[in-house]
Amino acid sequence: MADRYARVVVDSRLPQLDRLFEYRVPPGVEGVEPGVRVRVPLRGDRMTSGYVVEVADARAWEGEVADVEKLVSPVPVLRPEVWALARAVADRAAGGAADVLRVAIPGRQARVEKAWLERTGSEAAPLPPLPDVPERAPVLPGLVEARRRIALECAGGVAAVETADGTAWIGRWAIALAALARQALERGEQAILVVPDHREQRQLRLALEAAVGVERVVELDARQKNPERYRGFLRCLDDEPVAIIGPRSAVYAPAARLGLLVVWEDGDPLLAEPLSPWVHARDAALVRQGQSGCALVIAGHARSTDAERLVELGHLEHERVGTHRVRVLPAALADDGRRVPAAAFAAARDALASKPVLVQVGRPGHAPGLRCADCGSRGRCAACGGPLGQRSRGAAPACRLCGRLAAGWRCPSCDGRRLVPVGRGSSRIAEELGRAIPGVPVVVADGDHERLAVDARPRIVVATRGAEPVADGGYGAVVLLDGDALLAHEGLRVAEEAVRQWAGARALAAEGAPVVLAGVVGPAAAALTGPTTVPFAKAELAERRQLRFPPAVRTASVVGTPDAVAEALEALGSADHLDVLGPVPVAGDDARPGEEAHRAIVRFPYNDGARVAGVVRARVLAAASRPRRPGAPARLRIRLDDPEPFDGL
DNA sequence: AGCACGCCGACT
DNA sequence: GTCGGCGTGCTC
16 A cells, blocks of 8 residues: 655644645554654754644655654644634734644643543433523524624623532623524534633533533533543544533634633633743634634623724724613712722611622732831842732731741831831731621631632621622622722723723622722723623724724734844834834843843734734744754744733733 | 854864 | 764755
């Protein structure tokens, strides 16, 4: 029989290796098919792992061809559509496809794989039919069938769902999204629903289990250990009509008949991959929708400027579901510097007669800062200069940057020894509220004290932003503190992010409950008091358009040796629609005397994205094959759509 | 990355 | 005459 040849994408971060390599499939190696993992030699006898992308009967490579060393696993974990997606996403981000695949495909677990292979081999139990669900008002009927693409603003509110262990309360958004997922499953298609983190994933899982049945929900939780992740991943390969939920990497789940792709809370920074090439799940979803033609829902309690741009462009249609009547009351801060305005106290006291009350705060711990009791100068870490803080009342002061305890602290300016707290963290606010409203239990929910849900009994729940538990029946009042400090930060997305976080807390209020927004006025406050956040997003976007800031434009940050940066900028050429900020010297890990790094920011319109990505990628490639000292960073690093340079603006 | 190939200075 | 400097190029 004639030889077969496998084209393989190798698992390497090197830009020079970001293409397909051809290998002969030797007679002794069985099971080499598209999608499987293999080990192949690269440069002599050094072995690399990779995925087979295609198999052919004839060779296309003219040079020498090595043999596939062995089959790692017979499971075709890289589906053709996921390969196409990874390639397109990497190209758009000027990065490597292997870097995207590392996020898309979990590590192999031999035991899990064996169990899965045996299960599919033998019984392959058919899925039970979709459960009957109690009549609710239909949510956007026909959305999946019509392959609509929408930006969805979900009104807040909580609702009860029946679970195996009784009744659970979850956000109504989850119930709406689960109903949309069911549309896909009814057509025999899959739905992928991407959420920022496990808190939302839990709510969505409960809603989906009620809407489509436990057997048809597949979780790809990043918090799960690898065996669990791999088990969920393999279930996607079964090609059954299931709903797949997971964190940002779930956007790459191997669904062959994808009917619906949902991104929930697309403004959440957690949806941006923190690894090269730093792709945002929203962007990956847009690429995937373009390739598969599935229905697309970009949803949140608040409209992101990114989603609004797509609406104004006509790529997405605006939709809104649900109604949630709450009273948002802006309240001025008291002159005495207390964080809790009188109006908030009044609302909380009334509500606490029958329901829990949510207090959203900015920072965890007792005191975010400390100062010298004698001279008032700021307490700093003797070792690293970071700010000192206190995690709980009476706790030893510790550096918030490096974590070192500041035992035996002496004030460098006055030799004082006593530190007093500056500002109020969650536990200090909780204490003060507990004293002010005696007899009511107070609980804290923050990064250290995770709490997903609270029951309906009256209590005060002090939570940091994003860590708010869902209350059974909803909160009787919601108090949003520290908004003034939040908005005082300079940053491109500060107001947008504030509105998103407030809207998230507002959504947890019971129907008709008061929501007190303390110490904030202006457009961000108006966004929350109004019936919809869309006008706010529109106004933000208009302003960014005028300033040529993201997401009105795309950006490329170009960092490296001065010559490499200059060459990259020259290769990009000059045009009216391109504008280059810099290059400027940057301090950093790679700053060396006499050889500092430069950075430039290039702003370009979306329709020039493919060209810009291609040009800068070619420059990275050229720079990579030039010599540099061992251990030194690459001569040229590119990051597309990096929000960081604009954070301080 | 890592390693081989390739063309110019000081050495047994 | 040669040993070896590291600039350049390549990995099926």
